[in-house]
Amino acid sequence: MPEEFPCRTHCPINFALESFGDKWTLLIIRDLMFKAKQSFGDFLSSDEKISTNILADRLRRLEQLGIVSKATSEKNRSKSIYSLTQKGRDLLPIMLEITRWSGKHDPQTHAPDALLQRLEADTPSVITQITAGWDAS
Amino acid sequence: MPEEFPCRTHCPINFALESFGDKWTLLIIRDLMFKAKQSFGDFLSSDEKISTNILADRLRRLEQLGIVSKATSEKNRSKSIYSLTQKGRDLLPIMLEITRWSGKHDPQTHAPDALLQRLEADTPSVITQITAGWDAS
DNA sequence: CTGTATCCTTAGGGATACTG
DNA sequence: CAGTATCCCTAAGGATACAG
Numbered sequence: 239m240p241e242e243f244p245c246r247t248h249c250p251i252n253f254a255l256e257s258f259g260d261k262w263t264l265l266i267i268r269d270l271m272f273k274a275k276q277s278f279g280d281f282l283s284s285d286e287k288i289s290t291n292i293l294a295d296r297l298r299r300l301e302q303l304g305i306v307s308k309a310t311s312e313k314n315r316s317k318s319i320y321s322l323t324q325k326g327r328d329l330l331p332i333m334l335e336i337t338r339w340s341g342k343h344d345p346q347t348h349a350p351d352a353l354l355q356r357l358e359a360d361t362p363s364v365i366t367q368i369t370a371g372w373d374a375s
Numbered sequence: 376m377p378e379e380f381p382c383r384t385h386c387p388i389n390f391a392l393e394s395f396g397d398k399w400t401l402l403i404i405r406d407l408m409f410k411a412k413q414s415f416g417d418f419l420s421s422d423e424k425i426s427t428n429i430l431a432d433r434l435r436r437l438e439q440l441g442i443v444s445k446a447t448s449e450k451n452r453s454k455s456i457y458s459l460t461q462k463g464r465d466l467l468p469i470m471l472e473i474t475r476w477s478g479k480h481d482p483q484t485h486a487p488d489a490l491l492q493r494l495e496a497d498t499p500s501v502i503t504q505i506t507a508g509w510d511a512s
Numbered sequence: 513c514t515g516t517a518t519c520c521t522t523a524g525g526g527a528t529a530c531t532g
Numbered sequence: 533c534a535g536t537a538t539c540c541c542t543a544a545g546g547a548t549a550c551a552g
Contacts, residue, residue: 247422250477250486251405251470259398260544268388278514285384289546294515316513316552325480332476333388335469340387343462349387397524415534426526431535453532453533 257303258329262288263296267322267329270306271368276319305329327372330365394440395466399425400433404459404466407443408505413456442466464509467502 245256258264265286269275275284281293288296297320300306305326311317322329334357340347341354356364382393395401402423406412412421418430425433434457437443442463448454459466471494477484478491493501 245483246424248481248483248485249402249405249422250474250481250484251401252423253477253481253484254473255398255401259396259401261392261396262545264388264392264396265386268386285386286389287383287546289548290515291517291547292545295545297515314513318514328476328479332469332472335472336391337387339465339469340390342465344385344387344390346382346385347387347390348385399525424526427528427535428537429525432525434535451533455534 254332257305260296262286262292263300264333266293266296266300267305267326268333270320270322270326271330271333276321278318278320300326322372327369330368331361334361334364391469394442397433399423399429400437401470403430403433403437404442404463405470407457407459407463408467408470413458415455415457418457437463459509464506467505471498471501 246252258267265284265288266281269281269284273280275281278293278297281288281297282290297306297308301308303325304323306320307323309319309321311319337349338354338357341349341357353364383389395404402421402425403418406418406421410417410421412418415430415434418425418434419427434443434445438445440462441460443457444460446456446458448456474486475491475494478486478494490501
């Protein structure tokens with residue numbers, strides 16, 4: 239963890255909280271991981287309506303933490319492309335367990351039923367499927 | 376989710392964030408789940424130094440969300456005993472995946488090495504062991 | 513389109529005194 | 533011991549205008 243972000247303690251739960259324990263960061267990771275979003279404008283268009291200054295701050299922070307990497311689009315030189323690093327992709331099991339928990343406990347949750355059923359039946363194979371395309375990029 | 380806490384969206388990731396996506400709630404759950412803490416004073420004594428008003432607020436909120444339940448100690452009538460409900464205990468897989476992620480990515484993390492190694496080897500059996508005593512209480 | 517900058521409001525939360 | 537009640541301050545964040 240960079241010096242800019244001192245940790246209260248190095249308990250693993252607290253470390254995670256200091257990395258992505260706010261109301262916005264995990265939504266950006268969700269968009270990168272499950273919704274194939276990759277540009278500033280993509281994130282802006284999500285239903286939760288993040289504002290530009292907050293989004294820029296969280297992307298910068300995620301980059302500093304080594305969870306997200308930033309590149310310039312080859313097609314359009316003024317367009318940035320964000321993607322998950324390995325550290326970011328390693329968050330997948332957490333995201334899946336969160337999805338499972340919400341699917342079980344939120345009667346209104348909009349989790350894709352097919353994903354929840356597959357998670358219930360066999361989490362490892364779901365992970366394999368989701369990560370299948372990651373190594374290529 | 377109680378009406379007092381309207382959700383931005385019912386995406387499962389967002390539902391979880393609205394339930395425990397702040398800087399304190401997950402630490403209380405950690406203390407209940409792994410550190411056998413159960414009283415107001417127990418939580419107060421944790422290393423992250425939560426203040427009394429915030430702690431009271433989060434406990435009340437967790438109770439309203441059905442993640443924590445509150446009872447009065449039989450020994451001491453003016454002492455409250457907090458414990459995880461089934462909904463709260465269902466957070467265990469998330470907590471373990473968070474622990475594993477931090478163990479891998481925070482060089483300074485103080486996760487119990489024994490736990491991390493057991494997690495790496497066989498997560499299901501770790502869950503069985505941790506939850507062994509839960510049904511009794 | 514990708515951000516930056518600014519203004520302004522509110523929520524989060526530390527400190528602490530106090531009560532049953 | 534288990535909270536409640538204040539005071540006060542700072543950080544978070546919404547809205548929006550603007551710049552490369």
